Amino acid sequence: MSSEPAAVGVVSVGDELMAGAHPDLNAPYLASRMAEFGRRVERVIVVGDDEEHIASAVDALAARCGLIFVSGGLGPTLDDVTRHGVARAVQRPLEECPAAIEEIEGWFTRAGRVMLENNRRQALMPVGATRVPNGFGTAPGFRCEHPQGAVILVLPGPPRELQGVFDAEVEPWLAEHRPDELHRARASAAFVDLPESTFAEAAGAWLERGANPLVGVTVKDGILTTRAVATAATPGQAAAMARERVDSLRALFPERYLAERVDDLGAFVGGELQRLGVSFSLAESCTGGLVAASLTGAPGVSEVFARSFVTYANEAKRSELGVPSKVLEEHGAVSEACARAMALGALERSGAEVAVSVTGIAGPGGGTDEKPVGLVWFGIASRDPGGGAPLIEAEERRWPPLGRARVRRWAANRALAHLLRLARAR
């Protein structure tokens, strides 16, 4: 079997990975980044800190792949033997790289410490290798070639360091060493409250394997992110194609669009409320503080967030938010009338411009035929800029009873979406 220039292999090294302490995050990261360059990770091998195992894993991949990433095991201690394993695979002795010694010494100097003798190990590389600087830790990486022709890129194991080195050193190198001489560019858009199935139905024609731009979707923590990777003869063409495709997808759901990229929905919405200067308050029952906790993930949100209320008991809804006893007796706490009264109470008690309330049945107990687990009412109140009576809407959602944590999370995300909509409308 001879190696495929475009195929990529990954060797992840670490005893901690073999002990089950945590999953290997480097291989998925490298796989998703390689897709941007039109290259596919074909095989990942995970081994412990063992010279023979590392060498044989590199050899196995060299028979199949044109590019091999090796991550981890570059530390200063005796059980870090990745340098030795790779040297054995490429059949070259190790030698100390003077530039790497300087890099490591600089790292210690900046930290106000003295380099230990142990750390000299971190400057070892197979003869003929090229250093790959690491601006994020003490372990430089290197690049070398396997006798069977594959290029081997050896990178540090901590994901923060590997990702930093990838951006700073590997990406520019990859851009220059494209197997097909084409340029790639990516663009993205993040949405809230958009189920993957709804997106796929509307965007269906674009979700094709081998399309250009290639469109992908990920859903995480209530955020749907779509990414387009375009391939073209020039960087400018590729960027324009990717941008155009993402803009057309964004145009399908203008109200649910958040930003190009959002990692934390609560912090993003909190930041938007602060940026737009819209003060808000919350009245939470079934979410029990989740919405407030999410929003306060944003630094500086205190400028627009004075207070909110977690009112679990009916008595608390009465005394803290002024929900009339009659509403609770006639309609119950999970009802349109109660959601409206809670939102109005939060608005009036706090003096904020907008307020959202959440009251529902998160389960597992407490559901009835009429009000099943998964039923959630939202109250959405905003002050009339003209000085009239507050405007109050309500919304009912019925989620499948897929566990207390999920119903609470969905309800909290929906409340965040309401807040964002209110703030943007002002």
Place this chain on the structure above:
Amino acid sequence: MSSEPAAVGVVSVGDELMAGAHPDLNAPYLASRMAEFGRRVERVIVVGDDEEHIASAVDALAARCGLIFVSGGLGPTLDDVTRHGVARAVQRPLEECPAAIEEIEGWFTRAGRVMLENNRRQALMPVGATRVPNGFGTAPGFRCEHPQGAVILVLPGPPRELQGVFDAEVEPWLAEHRPDELHRARASAAFVDLPESTFAEAAGAWLERGANPLVGVTVKDGILTTRAVATAATPGQAAAMARERVDSLRALFPERYLAERVDDLGAFVGGELQRLGVSFSLAESCTGGLVAASLTGAPGVSEVFARSFVTYANEAKRSELGVPSKVLEEHGAVSEACARAMALGALERSGAEVAVSVTGIAGPGGGTDEKPVGLVWFGIASRDPGGGAPLIEAEERRWPPLGRARVRRWAANRALAHLLRLARAR
């Protein structure tokens, strides 16, 4: 190279793993479970849904290992080809397993649906294989033997299903097929507010490789869990040894002990407060609702949790909790006096038996030399059972400024630990 009976290999299959959509969680799970049986996962290979790649990965591991797990790619669609890849590796044709057909039909009947023709694919196994029932999904697994002697266990890919099948089917099989004829047992203990370094210092003598019992530690979401795995000639001896070791570790930190195993600190503390019947309230500033949100992860906690307060602004601390203006002016919101007044206010406003307040500087901004980012004050109030004035304590913590999210999470976990201590003391 011939296979080592005790060495274990894992093949994780799935295009989604090669696309970087998410990390492989099955290999770490299998590695940590195998350690309980004194067996070591030596190599993990991750491949996409490709028959040749799966077969060659199994062959590569069969040369090194006595036991091979293959997970994923057992679904009903045409791109699920793990059965075909394994059949190719063991050089046997596939045939339909009647018991598996029955199992799949039963699954659909219970769900009130009709089995699709596609799902018949899920009953295919290499000739001579033994079915491994799956009580958690529609894809049965199987066990077969490689021509080089390794036993191959093929399991479903979704982690929930794989873990369920492991407990129900694989664990009993492994207990009977031990390479060394020894029995193993495990015991565990979970602690709150216990840094790994503090634990290691106190427990140092036991944290040895190759010790019996073998002691390991994991830290996740504020919970430190220690596990002991003992090896002995009889199951009873092993169980007693593991229990004794864990009990001795538990005795080092009696106040921080939670339970044998805790997955979610907030839900656990909420459950304990409910079980002990201690009503509580909260006054949160820098945690912004995190403590309330964590506690309400426990179903039924509404019985002892009527209300709590998220008071970000000074004005809210005054009006909602009755913090005196003088306290805020003279000491500021992040101070012992304010933390005490907030806890007292939450206690009195709610009528609860105990209340905890949190006020601090989560960052990244807002720190000063005197009050740096990471400084958090807690107020801890409890009603005097004798009817006297409430008892109020305060605590100061200074965490390293490692990011807003971490400071908030640490502060919330500490507040949970205070609540648990108060409830257990009543």
